[in-house]
Amino acid sequence: MKYKGQTDYDHKGISPRRGVLLCNLGTPDAPDKASLKRYLKEFLSDPRVVEVPRPIWWMILHGVILNIRPAKSAKLYQSVWTEEGSPLMVHSLHQQKKLQTLLDKEHGENYIPVVLGMRYGNPSIASALDQLAAQNVREIIVLPLYPQYSGATGGSTFDALAEHFKTTRWVPGLHFINGYHNHGAYIEALCRSLEADLSDHAAPDLYLFSYHGTPERYLKQGDPYHCFCHQTTRLVRERMGWDEAKVKTTFQSRFGREPWLQPYTDKTLEALPATGVKSVAVICPGFSSDCLETIEEINAEARETFLENGGESFRYIPALNSDDAHIEMMARLVAPYLNA
């Protein structure tokens, strides 16, 4: 059978329901070589992530990358892994539970189910959609937790939904929230975390807003991500009342040899102390949860780079994770589709 359907849905009695699908990138199941190989194979085979002709990329991926990177990445993941698991998974599950509790309060106990689906690895987006269908959800609000839309993230999440529904007999109603880089509640949540930091610490010489990079080529071919990152920085800066010299936007997590979005976070932190900037606070607004890229790459590696090059004070401002303001932001983003 080409199209899968359920025959146990209720024609009368239970009215069709609405539900929320929270999506994020996903993370390996364990910090070991085999799990990393499985995760990286799925992630790096996605043509939205690596836009290189398939036969060439297949040879590089299977001939080189998947033989070297899993062991290297496994070591890095071991350095951030917690007793409860990968930080990205721990935070994402916590976000899902807190949003469920908030929507329960607003709409009644489990009236609007909230599920979590990861683009790569587990729980998959397909399994999350199955969970919703089993609860008679016929209208889904999809919220990928990438504030700044990029084809590599939001676009790829959309592909996974489309792939699933290609074989679904009864396709539900869908509302796809493709980004929220300039949403008031998001900017407010970021500002509250900066204010909380300022209430405990002296203001640094500079705030560095570090976002995950993409190949520069994607920007030149029309991906709006770079522009959205700069807009988020500007809106936060304006709301905080800071002048332009107080903040800088940079891009991290470069992969491969071609140019990525610049300036690079690591090169910037290396050069800053010589220009008189001795204290920095780094915030990563594009990461809705702390993960390998913030905990290891920023709060460990980048910190070391800055301090080794003459910097005196380095502070990392945590991701919004399950802050109340972040969960309230999620509730506000989905509200227009729940209250209609």
Ligand SMILES: C=CC1=C(C)c2cc3[nH]c(cc4nc(cc5[nH]c(cc1n2)c(C)c5CCC(=O)O)C(CCC(=O)O)=C4C)c(C)c3C=C
């Ligand atoms: C190869 C190209 C990559 C692109 C393009 C890319 C874009 C991109 N990624 C995120 C968010 C995250 N990426 C994370 C890890 C990660 N990213 C890449 C590669 C690309 N990302 C790799 C190979 C990895 C795995 C780790 C490693 O081996 O270095 C993570 C963390 C996941 C975790 O488990 O903690 C996040 C989050 C965004 C937002 C983005 C484009 C805008």
Ligand SMILES: [Fe+2]
């Ligand atoms: Fe990435």
Ligand SMILES: [Fe+2]
């Ligand atoms: Fe990284």
